[in-house]
Structure formats: structure tokens, C-alpha cells
Amino acid sequence: MSLFNKILVMLVLFVAVTAALFGPELKDGVNDWLDKKSPAADEILSDMDLRHLRGFALRPEENDIQLVSVTGLRIESVQADGVHASFVLSGGGGRNSFPSLRVKLLNSKHQNVRDMELGPSNYVHSEKLEKERISLVVPVRQGEKSMVIEPFYPNGEAS
Incomplete structure (x- = not known):
């Protein structure tokens, strides 16, 4: 087996082990990064809006x-x-x-x-x-x- 093939196999194994061990964290990080780029990110309340917020009530989506x-x-x-x-x-x-x-x-x-x-x-x-x-x-x-x-x-x- 050539040196290139050995390095390639070790790289694939490293990626597989990393994905298995850190998959959920990596997925969350990618999702957070993508969410910042989405149009919904603009709908978050600003600090100015939050300063004037005095309270809130969680209401059911249906049968309220x-x-x-x-x-x-x-x-x-x-x-x-x-x-x-x-x-x-x-x-x-x-x-x-x-x-x-x-x-x-x-x-x-x-x-x-x-x-x-x-x-x-x-x-x-x-x-x-x-x-x-x-x-x-x-x-x-x-x-x-x-x-x-x-x-x-x-x-x-x-x-």
C-alpha cells in the first residue's frame, strides 16, 4: 500500500471518528451558523425592544x-x-x-x-x-x- 493510500485511509478514519464523536455538536454549530444567515434572524427582538418589554404570556396555538x-x-x-x-x-x-x-x-x-x-x-x-x-x-x-x-x-x- 502506498504512502498516499495510507494517509487517505487514516484521514477517512479520522473524519469518521470525529463525526461519530462530535456529530451533534458539529450539526448544532452548522445550524446556528445557517440560522444567522436566514431571513428569520431579522425577526429577533432588538435590545431596544426588549428594554420596553414588561411581560409576556404564553398562549396555546389552538383552543385558546x-x-x-x-x-x-x-x-x-x-x-x-x-x-x-x-x-x-x-x-x-x-x-x-x-x-x-x-x-x-x-x-x-x-x-x-x-x-x-x-x-x-x-x-x-x-x-x-x-x-x-x-x-x-x-x-x-x-x-x-x-x-x-x-x-x-x-x-x-x-x-
């Missing part, structure tokens, strides 16, 4: 209950099967699925008497949560005079 609202609650009628109510359910951002609903039934002193929870399969709605009027039939008991409807996601916080 703070983007869901219930407005315009109306009692349509009172019948034998219960109170027929309707309200506008809105979901901002377009990334929320339909929430569960907590119906809080209150007495004449506005104290919570009873809670009912309805999953999305328990009320009629469209395919995508944007803004729509939802109708419910709420069975009521003696002493229940008003209601509040709160949206929630079972593994999240109430609004």
Missing part, C-alpha cells in the same frame, strides 16, 4: 379559551321542557374547536344554585367556530331565576 366569547344571551321562551335560550358564540383566530359550555343557574339573589356542563356534541353548531348563534334548552328547577353561560375546554381554564 381567551379567544372564545359568549355574548347576546337571550331567553327565547319558557316551555314545559325548560328554558329555550340562545346566545352568540365567537371564537377568535379561527384555530379554536367548539368548547364545552358551563351553564350556571342562579337564584333571585344571583347566587349559583346549580351548574350544567354540555360538551360540543350536546349542542347544534356548524363545522368551524367563527361566530354563530347557538340555541339550548335548559331544564330549570324551582328557585332558578337566571343563567350565565361560560365556555371552557376540559383541560383548560374557564373564561
